Amino acid sequence: MLRNIISERQEELPVSTIGKFLKIAAESKDIISLGPGEPDFDSPPHIIEAAKKHLDERYTHYSPPGGRYGFKEAIIKKLKKENGISVGHENIIVTTGSTEAILLALMCTVDPGEGVLIPDPGFLAYKPSVEILNGMPLCVPLYEKNNFEIDVEKMEKVIIPEKTRALIMCTPSNPTGTVFSKKALEEIADFAREHDLLVISDEAYEKLVYDDARHISIGSLNGMENYVMTLHSFSKTYAMAGFRVGYAAGPEEIVKAMTKLHIFTTLCAPTISQVTAMDALKGDQKCVETMRREYDRRRRMIVKRLNEIPGFSCTTPKGAFYAFPNVKSFGMKSLAFSEWILKNAKVAVLPGTEFGKFGEGYIRLSYATAYDLIEKALDRIENAVKKLKK
Ligand SMILES: Cc1ncc(COP(=O)(O)O)c(C=O)c1O
Structure with a gap:
């Protein structure tokens, strides 16, 4: 048996609650899971057909590392038309999901000991990705009263001048569902230029916006082309999570x-996924809208129902597929409350602290789950918490 084989760096990474909860949920048939961060939809039929066809065509070989030429052409067109970002082939890299792009962008820009501003609560991969590189995560607290938007004043407080290289942000946001306003993005852009920071803009949920919200890429703002690495994914927009494909667009030197x-x-990102994702981009976009509408229907129901349960207070998320209610009135820590719900309501939800310490007092419920299952889960939660509120 090898002794002391696991690196200290690895040992120090947090053990995620997500894994534990999802394992329990998967193993017990009577638990309804509102934990997952991936679409419950299968990839749309025409995308599956395209993948089958491409396998018959024997797209089974490696691709050029930066991505296939035709796929990058399609990405360039899409970025220009839909994100207002004008780039060339030299500004794009196709990656194995946007998760890989997050790590690559950080690896290329952050040396050990250097700081990276990350939203708290924020997507759970950000902090460990900085830590893996022996960088210094600088958590920027996000507050409900501020609609969980990044506040530049808060960033001023935590930044270590001259030692901070990047800011990771996510709009629409996981876990809060916030879609950043143009004003907030402009302030962040000014801050990034002033402090010479690379903005790593994670836009995995760009197509999942509701009501009057509009997704804006910070990379499309004036003067930001040299400061932003924009990350996109096929996992949510086209329900292609298992294909593992995404891309990053930004300054040539960093992409290189x-x-x-x-x-x-x-x-390289899987070849079969690249050719299939190219078809998804070029094909009929109705499937994207169909899924968005269904998420929207669930969103309206979940927020309404949560707010009807005494003790919950849920702001209306304008993007992604998560509700992030305030549960402070139950007087329990988020983790204890989530465990209590798992045990007493047989519903898996995630504690807000899974996304950073400022997630304390909140839980995350995913509505990437069938409408009737969400209803049933909320019935169970409502009945269970009656015991607590008596
Ligand atoms: C905010 C955010 N970014 C990135 C990812 C990862 O996406 P991908 O499947 O493209 O690696 C997720 C997945 O849940 C996410 O929520």
Whole structure:
């Protein structure tokens, strides 16, 4: 048996509650899981057909590390038309999901000991990704009273000048569902330029926006082309999570460095996924709207129902597929409350602290789950918490 084989860096990474909860939920048939962060929809039929066809065509070989030429062409057109970002082939790298792009962008820009501003609560991969690189995560607290938007004043308080290299942000946001306003993005853009920061803009949920909300890419704002690495994914928009494909667009020098590293990590994103994702981009977009509408229907129901349960207070998320209610009135820590719900209501939800310490007092419920299951889960939660509120 090897002794002391696991690196200290690895040992220090947090053990995620998500894994534990989802395992319990998967193993017990009577638990309804509102935990998952991936669409409950299968990939749309025409995308599955395209993948089958491409397999018959024997797209079973490696691709150029930066991505296939035709796919990048399609991405360039999409970025221009839908995100207002004008780039060339040299500004794009196709990655194995946007998760890989997050790590590559950080690896190429952050040296050990350097700081990275990350939203708290924020997507759970951000902090560990900085820590893996022995960088310094600088958590920027997000507050409900501020609609969980990044507040530049808060960033001023936590930034270590000269030692901070990047800011990761996510709009629409996981876990809060916030869609950043143009004003907030403009303030962040000014801050990034002033402090010479790379903005890593995670836009995995760009197509999942509701009501009057509009997704704006910070990379499309004036003067930001040299400061932003925009990350996109096929996992949510086209329900293609298992295909593992995404892309990053940004300054040529950084994309070049990311491509160099990519050769030593995954070499290239799966070829079959690239050709299939190209078809998804070029094909009929009705499927995207159909899924968005269904998420919207669930969103309206889940928020209404949560607010009817005494003790819950839920702001209306304008994007992504998560509700992030305030549960402070139950007087329990988020983790204890989530465990209590799992045990007493047989519903798996995630504690807000899974997304950072400022997630304390909140839980995350995913509505990437069938409408009737969400209703049933809420019935169970409502009945269970009656015991607490008596
Ligand atoms: C905010 C955010 N970014 C990135 C990802 C990862 O996406 P991908 O499947 O493209 O790696 C997720 C997945 O849940 C996410 O929520």
